[in-house]
Amino acid sequence: xxxTPNEIDVVEDAGMLDGNPVKLIRTKGGFWIAxxxxxxxxxxxxxxxxxxxAIVKYNLERAFPSFQPAMMKSELLSENVKVEKHSHxxxxxxxxxxxxxxxxxxxxxxxxxxTKQNAKVYSVxxxxxxxxxxxGEINVGKEFTRALAGATSEKVLEHKMxxxxxx
Amino acid sequence: xxxxxxxxxxxxxxxxxxxxxxxxxxVKIKGRKLLADDIPLHCSLRVFDDLPKEDMNKVKEKIxxxxxxxxxxxxxxxxxxxxxxKQTHRDYYMLKISGMDGxxxxxxxxxxxxxxxxxxxxxxxxxxxxALYDDINKDGLKPDEIEFDDLTIEEGAGNTIHDFENxxxxxxxxxxxxxIATSLAGSPTQTPKMDKPPMQTKPQSQYNSKRMLAxxxxxxxxxxxxxxxxxxxxxxxxESAVGRYGLMPNTIRETVHMNRDLKSKxxxxxxxxxxxxxxxxxxxxxxxxxxxxHHLKRLEHHFGQNPSKLGYAWLEGIRGTYNAEKHxxxxxxxxxxxxxxxxxxxxx
Numbered sequence: 001x002x003x004t005p006n007e008i009d010v011v012e013d014a015g016m017l018d019g020n021p022v023k024l025i026r027t028k029g030g031f032w033i034a035x036x037x038x039x040x041x042x043x044x045x046x047x048x049x050x051x052x053x054a055i056v057k058y059n060l061e062r063a064f065p066s067f068q069p070a071m072m073k074s075e076l077l078s079e080n081v082k083v084e085k086h087s088h089x090x091x092x093x094x095x096x097x098x099x100x101x102x103x104x105x106x107x108x109x110x111x112x113x114x115t116k117q118n119a120k121v122y123s124v125x126x127x128x129x130x131x132x133x134x135x136g137e138i139n140v141g142k143e144f145t146r147a148l149a150g151a152t153s154e155k156v157l158e159h160k161m162x163x164x165x166x167x
Numbered sequence: 168x169x170x171x172x173x174x175x176x177x178x179x180x181x182x183x184x185x186x187x188x189x190x191x192x193x194v195k196i197k198g199r200k201l202l203a204d205d206i207p208l209h210c211s212l213r214v215f216d217d218l219p220k221e222d223m224n225k226v227k228e229k230i231x232x233x234x235x236x237x238x239x240x241x242x243x244x245x246x247x248x249x250x251x252x253k254q255t256h257r258d259y260y261m262l263k264i265s266g267m268d269g270x271x272x273x274x275x276x277x278x279x280x281x282x283x284x285x286x287x288x289x290x291x292x293x294x295x296x297x298a299l300y301d302d303i304n305k306d307g308l309k310p311d312e313i314e315f316d317d318l319t320i321e322e323g324a325g326n327t328i329h330d331f332e333n334x335x336x337x338x339x340x341x342x343x344x345x346x347i348a349t350s351l352a353g354s355p356t357q358t359p360k361m362d363k364p365p366m367q368t369k370p371q372s373q374y375n376s377k378r379m380l381a382x383x384x385x386x387x388x389x390x391x392x393x394x395x396x397x398x399x400x401x402x403x404x405x406e407s408a409v410g411r412y413g414l415m416p417n418t419i420r421e422t423v424h425m426n427r428d429l430k431s432k433x434x435x436x437x438x439x440x441x442x443x444x445x446x447x448x449x450x451x452x453x454x455x456x457x458x459x460x461h462h463l464k465r466l467e468h469h470f471g472q473n474p475s476k477l478g479y480a481w482l483e484g485i486r487g488t489y490n491a492e493k494h495x496x497x498x499x500x501x502x503x504x505x506x507x508x509x510x511x512x513x514x515x
Contacts, residue, residue, distance in 0.1 A: 088439065088446035095446070150443065154435050 003027065014057070015069040017047070022060070022067065024053060031119070032056045038064065051120035052113060054104050058083035081106040089150030094143065101147045103155055112151055114144050124148060132164040173203025175297035177257045181206060184324040185425065187283070188218035190226060190274075192237060193316040194293055196262070196308070202296060205485050206324040210238075210264065210293045210315070213275055216283030217427075218320070223329070226320065229277055230331055233270040237318055241310040242266055247295070247303045254284065260300040262308075264291035323425035325485075326461075327468045374472035380412065380459055382474065382510035383481055386503075387413030394445075409445040412459040416444040418484075422458045422465075429457060475499050478507025 007027050014024040014034055022036035033049045034056050048060040060067055082105040090099055098117040103110050110133065114122040122140040126133050133156055140148055156163055181203060190212040193200070202208045212235065215222070243266040250259045267289075275289035295303075320329040384390045388411045396408035399415065406416045416439070423429045423436050430437070433454045439447050448455045463477070469485055470476045475498060480488040482503040491498055498504055 085450065088443050088450055090446075092442070092446075154438070157438060158435070 003033075013070050014060070015067055017064055017067045022047065024056065026053070034060050039066075050118040051115060052083075052102075052104055052111075054081040054083045054106075055102050055113065055115075055118075058085070058102070084151075084154070086147065086151035086154060089147035091143070091146075094147070099144075101144070101151050103151055105155070110155055112148060114140060114147070126152075128159065128161065129164075132162040133159070134164045136166070138165070172201065172298065173296050175260050175300070176203045176206075176294065177255070177259065179255060179257070180259065180294065181324075183214070186323060188215040189213075189321045189324075190215075190230075190318070191321060192318055195314040195316070196293070196295070196299060197302065197312050199299065201489065202294060204324075208293055208295065210291060212271055212289075212318070213278050213285075214283065215278070218322070222282070223320065226278070227329070227331075229274055230318065233273045233277075234268075235270045235274050235318065235331075236268065237315050238264075238267060240313045240315060243310070245303075245308050245313065247300050247308075249300075250292070260295045260297055262293040262295050262299075262303065264293065267291040322427060325468060326425045326465055374474070376460070376463055376467070378514045379474060379477060379511060380456075380463060382507055382514045383413070383459070383463075383478070384411045385510045385514065386478070386506045387411065406441050407445070410448040410455045412455065413481075414448075414455070414458060414462065416440060418462060419444065419448070419458050422461050425465075426461055429454075429461065433457075474511040475501075475504040475508045478511075479504040481507065 003025070007029075008025055009028045010026040012024045012026075014022040014036075016022065017036045018039040020037040022034055025033045025035060027033070031049065031051065032053045034047045035044050036047050037044050038047065048056045048063060050056040050059065057069065061069070084103045084105075085100065086103060087095060087100045090101060099121070100115045100118075102113045102115070104113060105111075108128045110126045110128065112124040112126070113120055122144060124135065124138050124140060126135045128134075133152065138148070152163060155161075184206045189209070191209040192212075193207045193209050196208055200207055218226070243264050246263045246265070248261050248263050250261045250263075251257075252259060271291065272289045275285075279285050318331040319327045322328045381390070387408070388394045391411035394410060396413060398405045398407050403415055403417055408415050409419070420437050420439075423433055433451065436444065436447060436454065463481075466477050466480045466485065470480050470488060476488065479491065479498045479501050483491065488498070491501075499508075
């Protein structure tokens with residue numbers, strides 16, 4: 001993958017990997033890429049990419065356990081953002097075609113993102129309010145409804161909340 | 168008697184046995200090892216609601232400091248009683264023990280407060296069921312009919328997380344070796360004084376848990392190359408085994424439930440079934456390895472380090488293996504036991 005300077009919006013220090021710096025790049029199209037030099041490699045390469053910086057960081061930490069994150073400027077990357085992968089609720093065929101489902105939780109809000117090859121396909125936002133996870137409009141393809149329900153129930157069980165649809 | 172196993176053991180007792188931490192000796196009474204389900208017959212030194220690492224270290228330190236050792240049943244007296252608990256308002260069949268070493272009282276007193284419910288004094292006993300109670304009342308109990316196993320820490324019934332005596336055995340082997348070396352050198356040696364009769368030395372086992380797990384993965388899935396398992400009925404409700412070790416979702420959930428670390432890290436697995444569990448295992452290989460290690464450790468605890476028996480237990484479960492032993496089934500020649508044993512012998 002090649003990026004020209006014109007396509008880059010922001011570059012941030014993401015941390016260190018095996019003694020080498022890792023940069024987090026946001027493209028003007030809103031895509032995030034973590035770049036760095038893993039052990040044994042001579043050139044920088046894309047280590048992780050995605051539609052949300054916290055998801056990029058989450059996948060980076062899983063793929064490279066020796067990655068040491070830096071203090072991030074971005075609120076979206078602060079320690080208070082919790083990412084979980086719920087792709088085990090997706091059917092085998094959706095997984096094979098590169099789909100994933102994540103939840104991104106921060107400041108009383110949980111966003112569920114469905115991605116394909118790391119690019120966002122659907123996003124569903126919800127809010128933790130009065131002991132309930134409150135959803136507004138839910139607009140996802142019907143093939144993803146089971147996975148969204150599974151991801152939602154995992155978050156609801158984790159927080160011991162109820163589910164409420166419609167604000 | 169076996170048909171009545173566990174009768175008279177209250178359900179809240181079983182629940183506590185599964186959920187709490189216990190410093191205990193497992194015991195064998197008249198050849199029987201289990202109280203009910205997979206709960207071993209045991210004599211608790213102290214039950215803890217929780218046992219974080221620092222408290223666990225304190226327990227280990229105090230066991231050593233007070234010199235708590237495995238009791239010699241010949242020096243003890245046992246009396247079957249029905250104990251009425253003022254706390255739970257229930258009756259418990261018990262074998263009350265007198266003559267325990269004072270070190271046990273010291274240990275109990277030290278951990279009396281702030282670790283969960285405590286009796287006012289250390290009350291050495293073994294909870295038994297009605298069948299054993301009746302049997303002992305009828306025929307009595309000779310000292311050689313009761314055997315105390317190693318002192319261990321259990322996280323949930325039958326899930327040993329620390330064995331004090333194993334360490335001690337290790338030290339004693341070193342001591343014995345040193346003793347032989349000095350006597351060969353012609354120096355006079357003095358036998359160290361021990362509170363406890365010297366343990367019988369066992370031949371060094373070549374068994375290795377990692378090798379065992381690799382053998383299981385080889386037999387179950389050709390080390391992850393073929394993870395297509397058929398659906399299983401009965402208690403498995405049509406679920407299939409999953410992953411490279413061919414673990415049943417039920418076993419995975421049970422193992423997570425019984426292990427605090429797994430529960431805090433992978434607690435969501437408790438609610439997963441069927442394909443969702445299969446995919447979760449696939450996405451989390453560290454979790455799969457951790458569950459397999461814990462499950463094997465549990466089987467080793469029940470059946471020792473015999474690859475054939477462990478291979479059988481991996482397929483048939485703990486209860487199934489005990490049943491097979493009881494009915495004198497030829498475990499060594501069972502197809503799965505043979506496959507695992509052959510794979511273990513091949514594995515380096």
